[in-house]
Amino acid sequence: MRNLNTIPLSALRTVEAIARTGSLKRASDELGVSPGALSQRLAKAETALGRSLFVRSPGGLKANPTCAAILPRLSRAISDLSSVVADISADNTTVLTVSVAPIFASRWLIWRISQFTDQNPTIQVRLEPRAEVVDLNRSEVDVGIRIGTGMGGDGNTTKLLDQKVFPVCSPKIAKAISTPSDLFKFPIIRENEKFYGWNIWLAEKQITLPDFAYGPTYGDASLCLDAAMLDQGIFMAWETLACDALKRGQVVAPFQQRSETGAAYWFAVNRFSEHKPSVKKFRSWVQRELEGSA
Numbered sequence: 001m002r003n004l005n006t007i008p009l010s011a012l013r014t015v016e017a018i019a020r021t022g023s024l025k026r027a028s029d030e031l032g033v034s035p036g037a038l039s040q041r042l043a044k045a046e047t048a049l050g051r052s053l054f055v056r057s058p059g060g061l062k063a064n065p066t067c068a069a070i071l072p073r074l075s076r077a078i079s080d081l082s083s084v085v086a087d088i089s090a091d092n093t094t095v096l097t098v099s100v101a102p103i104f105a106s107r108w109l110i111w112r113i114s115q116f117t118d119q120n121p122t123i124q125v126r127l128e129p130r131a132e133v134v135d136l137n138r139s140e141v142d143v144g145i146r147i148g149t150g151m152g153g154d155g156n157t158t159k160l161l162d163q164k165v166f167p168v169c170s171p172k173i174a175k176a177i178s179t180p181s182d183l184f185k186f187p188i189i190r191e192n193e194k195f196y197g198w199n200i201w202l203a204e205k206q207i208t209l210p211d212f213a214y215g216p217t218y219g220d221a222s223l224c225l226d227a228a229m230l231d232q233g234i235f236m237a238w239e240t241l242a243c244d245a246l247k248r249g250q251v252v253a254p255f256q257q258r259s260e261t262g263a264a265y266w267f268a269v270n271r272f273s274e275h276k277p278s279v280k281k282f283r284s285w286v287q288r289e290l291e292g293s294a
Helices: 002-006 009-021 024-031 035-049 065-087 102-107 113-119 180-185 198-203 221-229 239-247 277-293
Strands: 054-057 060-063 094-100 123-129 143-148 157-168 188-191 234-238 259-269
Touching: 009 024, 009 035, 009 060, 009 065, 024 035, 060 065, 094 102, 094 277, 102 123, 102 221, 102 239, 113 123, 113 277, 123 277, 143 277, 157 198, 157 239, 157 277, 188 221, 198 259, 221 234, 221 239, 234 239, 239 277, 259 277
Parallel strands: 094 123, 094 143, 188 234
Antiparallel strands: 054 060, 143 259, 157 234, 157 259
């Protein structure tokens, strides 16, 4: 390991950040130094290593074949060092950064996360609610909980639970519903004009969605559920959105039938974080909680 004496860790971090982000500016933002200072660090790193690692062009810096070949190992090594630092920090706390959809965070996860932290006091969960899917291997995010189809091709992705939909409404409206056709006596609440899940659920009852189904439209599903609580109509919900409101009696599911949408909940892991004990504990906990919600 004496060859490590010839080059500082900051130089290796510089090479890794520039190669991974593909941008001197993005790398400088990540490392907290100016682009000029980072450029100087890169020059010193290449001098110490005795070879060029990037192709310079008007468009910026691009890893050459030598740099591209070592990048996965270099990123993994730096991630391992980061984990070691976290593990031996003074307060012995491990930070687990989790990216989730805002509605999943506000309607399901935030109500349960204290159970996980109570059971695992040395793990500090940092939630990052965002609608867009994060490229985990190009970010500091450890885990992404995602909802969608066809996400199982990645070896770092685990299927947690199939998403199922079912109509919900207020207890007052539920008293007037005895057959599926009764649903259309009331306004249909939809998200952004979409009748998500209706055709799937009705097909199993051999019923077709009417051409004109009136009702209010809201910008996200959380507001739609609130509208259902307030007697505004019927909403096609799913477990993680409505399970707590059902438990509290704020909404009612008039029928037991729950229909699969083809989508599922997936647990995606940054490949540099998959070895962390905190990730494994969090995945097991989320899976148990989701199964309980269903």
